[in-house]
Amino acid sequence: MQHFKKALNKRIVMSFIVVFAFVGLMVLVSSTVFSSPLNNISGFGWSGDKVNPSDPLEEIAGMGWLSFNCTTGGDCATADYGLHLNEQTGAISGTDGPGFAWSPNFGWLQFGGLSGFPTGPGTEAVDAHIVPDGQDGCDTPNGEEYCVRGWARFCSPASAPLSCLGWPGPNTFNGGWDGWVSLSGTTPNSNEPYGVTLNLDENGNNFGGYAWGGGYDLIHPTNDPQDPLYGEPYNNNVTGTGWISFAGLGYSVQYIPLTEPTVFLSVDDTSLSTGDNLTLAWTGTGIVNSPTGCEASGGSSGDGWPGLRESPASPPLVDGGGYITPDLNTPGTYTYSIRCQSATDPNDWSEWSNVIVSVGAQLNFYPSSGVVGPPYVAELNWVAEPSSATLTGCVADSSSVNPAQVPGWLDGSVASPPPLQTASVSVPYPTTFYKLTCYDGAIPRVQTVSVNRGVPTATINLFNSDVLEGPPGVFSSTLTWKSNNIISDTCVATASVAGTGWDDPDAPDDNLDPGVVVGVPPLPAITTYRLTCEYDPSQYDCGDNNVCSGNKIYAERELDQNSGASSTVKPIYTEE
Known part of the structure; x- marks a missing residue:
């Protein structure tokens, strides 16, 4: 097995996002789930269509938040859990046996100590681990240094949930989903690769790409071999996780060497309309526990962000945690930064964690409803926010959705708001994606929406x-x-x-x-x-x-x- 310690002494940021539904299992398996001071993976992942977690009228299609360590998203006194990336072997598990992440909606996700792996195109029947680019068939799409291979599993569907083994289980919810999450593989018809990657660079050591958690209708229901999505996965009829994104705005999962203090700053949104406020939250490892142990800098003039801050703060993106700015009324691009003191050496500080936020006109792009047919036609709407704002140069085009290219809508220029703009478009596939780019001065505002064939709303x-x-x-x-x-x-x-x-x-x-x-x-x-x-x-x-x-x-x-x-x-x- 490869020796990874030298490369992984850098800070590695992981965004694992997976889906599950068995909240009661936290009590059921608490005797087998444990953390350790050596657990070096923490932070949050996300899966679902919910854009605004504070909106009670907005429904989630997916898992929601996934916590990778009780220090960032839980109570370690109640359930002490976490994950460890082995610097010597590249294995992702616990420090002494399996490791666990927790979803409040779907329960425990186990890494390591698994068996009875499923089969699938391009998958590898082993526990989760990383492989260097160019070795053992790892060919990253953009030159990233590592592939993430193998499987993780949600334990509740197993016939023996305490050991995460066996199938079928006693719980056949979600259409009989078995809980397995593939971290890499190929699509069944076009043999296109998908998977999670790890990139090491000066901007941070980031995981990206997609995993597959099963549960959607796996095969595109068409009898036409000329259909670009013939035989491909698509996001419809959700019963499991579907596609799992490993990168997102304002959250990530981190690998943090335990010998150095590290802090991670997140925000609830990186693109704000004029007059909106901003919620900042931060978490870290190896940092002092003190009401003045962190130092904040940057931000928008008069927003009150610079100065001493508590250490550690609440987990990212949790209501009531961190700091809420007043309304930001001056358009522009602003950098918010924070660093924290070491828990063992008051003269040792973490590196600055930075988040860039833009304030100005925003694009609100949305479909009016689902569609039935034939013919399958939907109405798309787009508007600038706030209502006094102006966007220009709007262009409609296709959206590249891993792992297949999904045809878009009216490629080319369309009308720019204000006022509210509307277009009727065809819906050629069960889930069709439409992408729109408009400009706030020189800043692109890009959004993608999906429309499902089915019962209209x-x-x-x-x-x-x-x-x-x-x-x-x-x-x-x-x-x-x-x-x-x-x-x-x-x-x-x-x-x-x-x-x-x-x-x-x-x-x-x-x-x-x-x-x-x-x-x-x-x-x-x-x-x-x-x-x-x-x-x-x-x-x-x-x-x-x-x-x-x-x-x-x-x-x-x-x-x-x-x-x-x-x-x-x-x-x-x-x-x-």
Whole structure:
């Protein structure tokens, strides 16, 4: 086995993202799950379509967060778990037996100590480990130094969950998914490789690429061999993890040598609209436990970020952890940095951990609904946020989705917002991806959305402009909306506070221009503006960003005198 210590003395950042569903197993297997001071993998992974974790109306398709160490995402006194990357052998496991990561939605994911591996094109029937590029068939796509090979497994579906062995298990949820996660392989029809890679460079030692957790319909259901996706995996009919991304915005899983203090800074978003605030969180290993053990620098002028910070802080992207800036009102690109003191030597500091954040006009790109057919046609919408912002040079093209190239939409230039733009497009595959690039000055804003063939949805998309003051002490906002697949002439507008000008028992189905100017009571009041319409539940699903009850569907906005512009719909994927 290869000797990896020299190369891995650098900081290695891993983003493992996998899916599972057995929360009760934390208690069931707590006697076999343990951590160690030698565990050198920590941080978070993510899988799913949820873009805004704080939005209660936004549903997750996937696992959600995955914690790789109780020090970053758990309570070590309750469940002491973690993973270890062996510098001598390259194995990913525990320090003395199997290692574990934890998903609050899907339970324990075991690395090492597995047997009875499944078979699949290009897979390797062994425990998880890394292989140098150019050896044992490792051919990384972009010259990364290592491939990650082998398998990990969620234990709950096993017939013996305590040992993570056997199949079928007692739990046949998710269509009989067996819990296995392949870290590399090839697609079954086109023989295209997929897998996780490890790259070592001056920007950090980063894992990337994709793993496959099974559970989607594995074979594309078409009888046409000329179909570019004939015989290929696609994201539909979710019963397991599907494709697992190993890199994302604001989170990662890290390999950290235990001899050096290391800190990792994350943010809830790296592209903000003017007027938004920013949540920063940080975690580390080998750093002092002190309310003033970290030093912050950089950021936007007047945001209060520079200065001494607590060490260690809460795990990344957890509500209530870290630091929340005031509203960022000056467009630009800003670098936020933090470093922390060593736990053993007060004169030894970690390297600076940096995050670059851009503030300015943002692109909100979203489909109105799913589609049925034939013909299969969907409506795509895009708008600049905030409503006063302008984007230019919008270009629609295909989206490269690992492992296959998925045809996109109307390749070429399209209209730029404002106002809200709309296009009707064909949906050639069960899941079709559409990519849009617009420009905020010289800064590209890139987003990709997907549309599934199937049951269409009823939707109400409700927007608000910035709340303005004039005359002094009097506040107002303009509400606009667009609906799809509702019953015409059934919409009712209501507000939680009387006298705002919003209440209307005969609201129109759509009103994008000019909208309705509403009064916004001053603080401490927070006013809810709701638009409720009727729809046919036997024909349409409820929109992901709406609430439905019986045959009623509604969208709402909560405003106070300081509210900025926003909408009820967010894109499924965001690309930088």
